Amino acid sequence: MSENVGRWLRDEIEDAILSYEFAPGERLDETVLANRFGVSRTPVREALMQLDAIGLIEIRPRRGAVVIDPGPHRIYEMFEVMAELEGLAGSLAARRLDNTSREAITATHSRCEQSAGAGDSDAYYYDNEEFHKAIYAASRSDFLEEQCVQLHRRLRPYRRLQLRVRNRLSTSFSEHCAIVDAIFAGNGDEARRLLRTHVGIQGERFSDLVASMASR
Amino acid sequence: MSENVGRWLRDEIEDAILSYEFAPGERLDETVLANRFGVSRTPVREALMQLDAIGLIEIRPRRGAVVIDPGPHRIYEMFEVMAELEGLAGSLAARRLDNTSREAITATHSRCEQSAGAGDSDAYYYDNEEFHKAIYAASRSDFLEEQCVQLHRRLRPYRRLQLRVRNRLSTSFSEHCAIVDAIFAGNGDEARRLLRTHVGIQGERFSDLVASMASR
DNA sequence: AACGTCATTCTTGTATACACGAATGTTGAC
DNA sequence: GTCAACATTCGTGTATACAAGAATGACGTT
Known part of the structure; x- marks a missing residue:
């Protein structure tokens, strides 16, 4: 307590x-x-x-x-903002990366690899969260980190629904790989771009979200 | 009350x-x-x-x-996030612009022109606020608009300090012009880029901010 | 003289009591 | 039978009372 x-x-x-x-x-x-x-x-x-x-x-x-009941449309808007903020975090992380952050990202990333390989979506759900938080922290912007964590928290339930979608686990992890590469290469623009598309929900993923919400 | x-x-x-x-x-x-x-x-x-x-x-x-005492560094971080969100708002506005939003932007923009021309920094302070809010609204994303308004509110006092800086008024207004052009032309990427640099505080503007904060 | 301990005081944290507005159900009239 | 007005009830909004922890100052000891 x-x-x-x-x-x-x-x-x-x-x-x-x-x-x-x-x-x-x-x-x-x-x-x-x-x-x-x-x-x-x-x-x-x-x-x-x-x-x-x-x-x-x-x-x-x-x-x-x-x-509050955030309808599908509003949830989409929230993911849109989240994508933007994570993109910024990624680009800053790429520029400012130090050893501590690098190790944190590597550690959480490999944990994602394990749970994704095992097909354990619940474990991946947590590991994924830690991975993203490691990127927020690596941005070295306290305010941005706080904003990201807070929004991430609010979107948690919908993220969970998304992971249930078929094949999403391995897709997500391979996207992580590219993101890590870009950050470690110091390529901020690429990291930003990759994170934006990784976090945002475009095309069929939005329909998936609506469908899984409706089925509850 | x-x-x-x-x-x-x-x-x-x-x-x-x-x-x-x-x-x-x-x-x-x-x-x-x-x-x-x-x-x-x-x-x-x-x-x-x-x-x-x-x-x-x-x-x-x-x-x-x-x-809470947000030191210069944290304020910089807040502007950084604000710039990102406004950039997103601008790019969405460029894509989704309708007549209502167009008129709102035009109206607030010309009010900025008047107060900037008159050198009335207090009037410009308010008109500028309305101009930016018109862009938030034009994004057609309720959530983004709320986030922008809230952060804008928190940054209000520092924005005010910034406007006191010599020549900032006319510089700001000419940046507005370019932003309006980009949005009306439907050029989302350009609108985003312009807004990011317009809102962010880079280089000497950061020193100006620190200096004006210290002088209080 | 300086530091530590204890007591006092002050402020916050929680509970309870009371006031007021909104929601709801009942009764009467059309 | 339906609708409207009124009374009653229920829940929120505010004030006050009480409890408990933190800050402060005094006193004693080293």
Whole structure:
């Protein structure tokens, strides 16, 4: 449990939303949440305020909080921005790479190789996350890293859906290889381009996303 | 005053921070704020929670809230991300431009022309803001627009400092012209490139920023 | 004189109580 | 039978009270 109940609740509710335990559009009753977590309404409200500021829920004055339902179109927009930010991170990483970052990228990359080779999509899901975070860190831009991590977190559930798609695992990993090559070669423009297409969801991948969302 | 005291306070405190009334590093005492605004501590705390989530202040458990002090380096990083996002907005705007957006851009652009011609840096400051917002909207990506507006807001005070620099007004406006041309010509890559350099702070402009920050 | 320990005080964190607006269900009229 | 007005209920918004941890200062010891 975090330092104080408010933050703990924020993380707890955030996780519940990102894992669809609290479905999009669902109403979040303060009293119910307070009882469920065995605390008073005060920290619950504080947690909700923060989630509202982050953009995960919407608090309509006097009318309670509801989980935001980002339709396929908005999710596409979020991936579009994510692609842009990751592209920037990649290009900076290529320019500024040092030994520490290089090793972190290599380590996470080879872990991806293992889980992709084993066809373990759950393991790959985590390793992939670490790989991308290694690139954010390698950008040496704290602000960019924070923005990337936050957006990455919000997109987590949809990323997971994507990995279920047939052949996506090996495709993803081979894209990683090219990205690593570009970064290690110091080719910022290439790293940017590759990351943009790796992260963005164009063409049939968007239809896949819509389909997998609809099937839930 | 907004719908509820909490939100009102959030905006109020946010403005106070962005206008340096609450200086970076300053401690924000809940009781003092409550007295100052004539409310109880509860809504003050809720406002602070939100500002913490946005990243304007930092709340250290049991040790109170302090206004975050983004040093020159971090501000540079923020402009770097802003440049990237605006570049994306510009490129999308060029592709998706419709009559409504076209008119909005034209209108705000000519207002910039007037204030720049008059050498009125305060007026230009506002008109420039509207011009950029018109481009965000023209991107037709709600999420991107929100992100841009939010970051733009956080960078507002530094932008203001920048405009004070000699000749910056006319330089800025002539860059606008090129940007408008690129967007209207449907040249997304060019719009992106121009916006990136327009928004980013490279070379001597960074030194200018540091200097103007130090002189406060 | 300097440092460490303890007590006091001050501020934050949480709970509870109360006020007010919104939602809802009921009753009456057309 | 339907719709509208009103009352009731329920949930949010704010204030206050209480608990607990951190900062501060005084006192004693080395």
